[in-house]
Amino acid sequence: MLTDRQIQVLQVIIDEFIHTAQPIGSRAIAKKEQISFSPATIRNEMADLEDLGFIEKTHTSSGRVPSERGYRFYVDHLLSPFLLSNQEMSVIAQTFEKEIIEFEKVVQKSARVLSDMTNYTSIILGPEVFKTTLKQIQIISLSDQAAVAILVTNTGHVEHRYFTVPSTMQASDLEKLVNILNKRLAGVPIIQLQEKLYGEVAQLLQKYSNDFETTYTYLKAALLEKKPVKLYMDGKTNILLQPEFNDIEKIQSLYSVMEKEDKMANILRSTSKGIKVSIGQENELDEMQDCSLITASYTLGGEQMGTVALLGPKRMEYSRVISLLNVLSTRLSKTFNTWY
Amino acid sequence: MLTDRQIQVLQVIIDEFIHTAQPIGSRAIAKKEQISFSPATIRNEMADLEDLGFIEKTHTSSGRVPSERGYRFYVDHLLSPFLLSNQEMSVIAQTFEKEIIEFEKVVQKSARVLSDMTNYTSIILGPEVFKTTLKQIQIISLSDQAAVAILVTNTGHVEHRYFTVPSTMQASDLEKLVNILNKRLAGVPIIQLQEKLYGEVAQLLQKYSNDFETTYTYLKAALLEKKPVKLYMDGKTNILLQPEFNDIEKIQSLYSVMEKEDKMANILRSTSKGIKVSIGQENELDEMQDCSLITASYTLGGEQMGTVALLGPKRMEYSRVISLLNVLSTRLSKTFNTWY
DNA sequence: TGTTAGCACTCCTAAACCTCGAGTGCTAAA
DNA sequence: TTTAGCACTCGAGGTTTAGGAGTGCTAACA
CATH class of the missing domain: 3.30.450.40 (GAF domain)
Incomplete structure (x- = not known):
C-alpha cells in the first residue's frame, strides 16, 4: 500500500516530530542521512502521504505533522525494538x-x-484483590461498640474494615466468631466471599445468640463493601x-x-x-x-x-x-x- | 496609624479585589455605597496608603492592588466573622x-x-500516629519466610509491616512472640515503642532460641520504620x-x-x-x-x-x-x- | 517516466505601530 | 479640607509590516 520511499519519509517525519514537536518540512527531511532524494521528490511523496491520511499540515504552507493514522501505522509497522542502555x-x-x-x-x-x-x-x-484468596481474618475490638476486621490475602495484602458491635457482645464471642470464619473462609477466593458469607457461614451461625446475628450482619456488610482498587x-x-x-x-x-x-x-x-x-x-x-x-x-x-x-x-x-x-x-x- | 477613612478605602479595595482580581480605581471605590467622598479624595488617600505599603500599582496609571502588607492588615484587623449559610x-x-x-x-x-x-x-x-497508644499486635505468617505484623492503635488506626522470618521458626513460636508483645506493649504510646522494644521486651526474649532472636530483630526493624504521615x-x-x-x-x-x-x-x-x-x-x-x-x-x-x-x-x-x-x-x- | 531545480505563492511569527480608555497626580477653585 | 478639571501615562488589543519557512506547480533533465 505504501511504497518503501513513502514509509521512509513517514518514519523520518514521525521520528523527528517526536523529538522536536515542530512541523517537518521537505528540506529538513532531505538533509537526513538515510534520505537520498531531493526536497522536491519528498514534497511529492508528502502530498501522497497527506492524501492517504498519514500526515497533516497545520496550515497551507507549513511542514507536515503526523496524523493519528500516521502514529497508528508507525506503532504497528515501523517500530524497531528499543535497546535500553x-x-x-x-x-x-x-x-x-x-x-x-x-x-x-x-x-x-x-x-x-x-x-x-x-x-x-x-x-x-x-x-x-478479588483474584486473591483469603489467608486469615482477625477481629480486634476497639471499644464496646466498634471493632475492626482485618483481612490478609495470600498475596500478603492487608485490608481492614470497621464495623459496629452490639455492646452486649462478649469478647469471647468475637473470638468464637473469628475462629468459625477462619475455619470456613481460609483459602477462599475473595470473589467467592459474598456467596460463602451468605451461604454456609450464615447457616452455621444461626444457632448462636441474637447478638451474634447482628454482629454478623454488620461484619458482613463491612466485608463486602468494595474498596476501590x-x-x-x-x-x-x-x-x-x-x-x-x-x-x-x-x-x-x-x-x-x-x-x-x-x-x-x-x-x-x-x-x-x-x-x-x-x-x-x-x-x-x-x-x-x-x-x-x-x-x-x-x-x-x-x-x-x-x-x-x-x-x-x-x-x-x-x-x-x-x-x-x-x-x-x-x-x-x-x-x-x-x-x- | 491609619485614619478611619483610609481603613474604609483599604477595606473596599481588598474586598473588591478578592472578587474581581482586577486593580481597583478611585472611581469604582467612590461608587460603593459605604463611600461618601469623591474620587479625588480617594486618590489622595490611596497615594497615602501606597506610601505606607498597604497597596500597590501594577503600573504607573493603573488602579490599586493590595500588597501583602495590606492583606496582613486586613486579616488582622478588618475581618468580620463570616456567617455560613x-x-x-x-x-x-x-x-x-x-x-x-x-x-x-x-x-x-x-x-x-x-x-x-x-x-x-x-x-x-x-x-x-505517634500520639496514640498501641491497642494490639497481630502477626500473620505469609509464607515460611515472610510474615506481616499488624498494629492497631487506640484510635482504631490499623497499620501493617512486613518482615522476614527464618524458615525454621515455628508457627507456635510466632504465637508465643505475639503474646509476649501484646502483654508488654498494649497501651504503650507509640512514641515509646522504640524504647520498650529495645529495653524490657528484648531482655525478656533473650532466653528463647536463636530463631526467636533473629525474628525479633527483623520485626523490630519493621515496627520502628517510620511511615510517612x-x-x-x-x-x-x-x-x-x-x-x-x-x-x-x-x-x-x-x-x-x-x-x-x-x-x-x-x-x-x-x-x-x-x-x-x-x-x-x-x-x-x-x-x-x-x-x-x-x-x-x-x-x-x-x-x-x-x-x-x-x-x-x-x-x-x-x-x-x-x-x-x-x-x-x-x-x-x-x-x-x-x-x- | 521518475526526479529535480526553479519560482511564485501562502501564511505564520514577531515586531512595530496605533488607538483608546481607564486611571493617575497635580493644580486651583470651592 | 474637599473636589472638579485637566494633562499625562501606560497597557490592552487591534492592525500593519517584513521576513522566512514551506508549499505546489511547471518545466527541464536523466
Whole structure:
C-alpha cells in the first residue's frame, strides 16, 4: 500500500516530530542521512502521504505533522525494538533489588522510575484483590461498640474494615466468631466471599445468640463493601513540560479526569494481556484525546493482576516507552510470582 | 496609624479585589455605597496608603492592588466573622452524619467538601500516629519466610509491616512472640515503642532460641520504620481556575511542591493550635509565595492531632475560609473525641 | 517516466505601530 | 479640607509590516 520511499519519509517525519514537536518540512527531511532524494521528490511523496491520511499540515504552507493514522501505522509497522542502555537497566534493577517484601512499595517505586525516565505520567493499577484468596481474618475490638476486621490475602495484602458491635457482645464471642470464619473462609477466593458469607457461614451461625446475628450482619456488610482498587500515579506534573499542553484548558480537563481514579482504574483494568497502545481519539475518554496511553499488564500465575501504564502526548517515544513497560511489567510479574 | 477613612478605602479595595482580581480605581471605590467622598479624595488617600505599603500599582496609571502588607492588615484587623449559610452548614453536617466509624473516610470527605465549597485546594494532615497508644499486635505468617505484623492503635488506626522470618521458626513460636508483645506493649504510646522494644521486651526474649532472636530483630526493624504521615488533598485542579495562575511556570512549580508530601506535611505539622494564616512571602516555601495558606488544627483530648488547611491565591476569601476551617476542625475534633 | 531545480505563492511569527480608555497626580477653585 | 478639571501615562488589543519557512506547480533533465 505504501511504497518503501513513502514509509521512509513517514518514519523520518514521525521520528523527528517526536523529538522536536515542530512541523517537518521537505528540506529538513532531505538533509537526513538515510534520505537520498531531493526536497522536491519528498514534497511529492508528502502530498501522497497527506492524501492517504498519514500526515497533516497545520496550515497551507507549513511542514507536515503526523496524523493519528500516521502514529497508528508507525506503532504497528515501523517500530524497531528499543535497546535500553545499561544505565537505564540498572536504574530499573535497583527498584527491585532491595530486600523489600512489600508489594506496594515496589509498585510506588516503579511508578516513580517510569515517570522519571520518560517525563510522562505513570499510572499503575495495583493487584486485583478479588483474584486473591483469603489467608486469615482477625477481629480486634476497639471499644464496646466498634471493632475492626482485618483481612490478609495470600498475596500478603492487608485490608481492614470497621464495623459496629452490639455492646452486649462478649469478647469471647468475637473470638468464637473469628475462629468459625477462619475455619470456613481460609483459602477462599475473595470473589467467592459474598456467596460463602451468605451461604454456609450464615447457616452455621444461626444457632448462636441474637447478638451474634447482628454482629454478623454488620461484619458482613463491612466485608463486602468494595474498596476501590489502588491506583498509583507519579509525575503528574510532567505533562506541563510538554509543549502541546501549553493551554490551561487542556491541562484542566486532563487533570480533572486523572483525579477520577475509578474511571482511570476501569480503563487500565479493561486492557488485555500484553502491551496496548491507545492513540488520541482511540482513547475512551474525551479528555484524553490529545494523549496516548500505553499499557502493559503484569500477572500472577499466568493470570492478569494489574496494569502498568504511561500517559503522554500523542508524540510519545513509543519505542522506548514500550520497551520500558515491557521490562517493568515482566519484572513486576516476576517479583510477584516469587513472593506468592 | 491609619485614619478611619483610609481603613474604609483599604477595606473596599481588598474586598473588591478578592472578587474581581482586577486593580481597583478611585472611581469604582467612590461608587460603593459605604463611600461618601469623591474620587479625588480617594486618590489622595490611596497615594497615602501606597506610601505606607498597604497597596500597590501594577503600573504607573493603573488602579490599586493590595500588597501583602495590606492583606496582613486586613486579616488582622478588618475581618468580620463570616456567617455560613444554612445550606452550607447542612452540607458540612452531612459529611459527619452518616454512621461511619472510619476516620479516614471522614477526613477524605471533609477534604472534598472544603475544596468544593471554596474552589481552593484543601489539604488535611491525618492524625499523628505517634500520639496514640498501641491497642494490639497481630502477626500473620505469609509464607515460611515472610510474615506481616499488624498494629492497631487506640484510635482504631490499623497499620501493617512486613518482615522476614527464618524458615525454621515455628508457627507456635510466632504465637508465643505475639503474646509476649501484646502483654508488654498494649497501651504503650507509640512514641515509646522504640524504647520498650529495645529495653524490657528484648531482655525478656533473650532466653528463647536463636530463631526467636533473629525474628525479633527483623520485626523490630519493621515496627520502628517510620511511615510517612497521611496527607489528604482535594481540588488540586481548582488552582487552575484562579486567574493569577494563568502561567504554566507557576502551576508547574506549585504542583511540584504539592507532590512533595513530606514537605507539605512538615509545614502543616508545625502549625500551632487554632487558625493560622500565611500570606505570600510569609510562607516557608518559595513555590508558595503567590499563595496564601490557612491552617486550623484539630485535637484529641486537648492535644493537637492533625491539621486542616486551604491553599489558594493571596486574594483568598479569608473571612469565609476561616469560618469554614473553624467549623470543620471543631467538628473533626468532636467526632474524633466521641470515638476514642 | 521518475526526479529535480526553479519560482511564485501562502501564511505564520514577531515586531512595530496605533488607538483608546481607564486611571493617575497635580493644580486651583470651592 | 474637599473636589472638579485637566494633562499625562501606560497597557490592552487591534492592525500593519517584513521576513522566512514551506508549499505546489511547471518545466527541464536523466
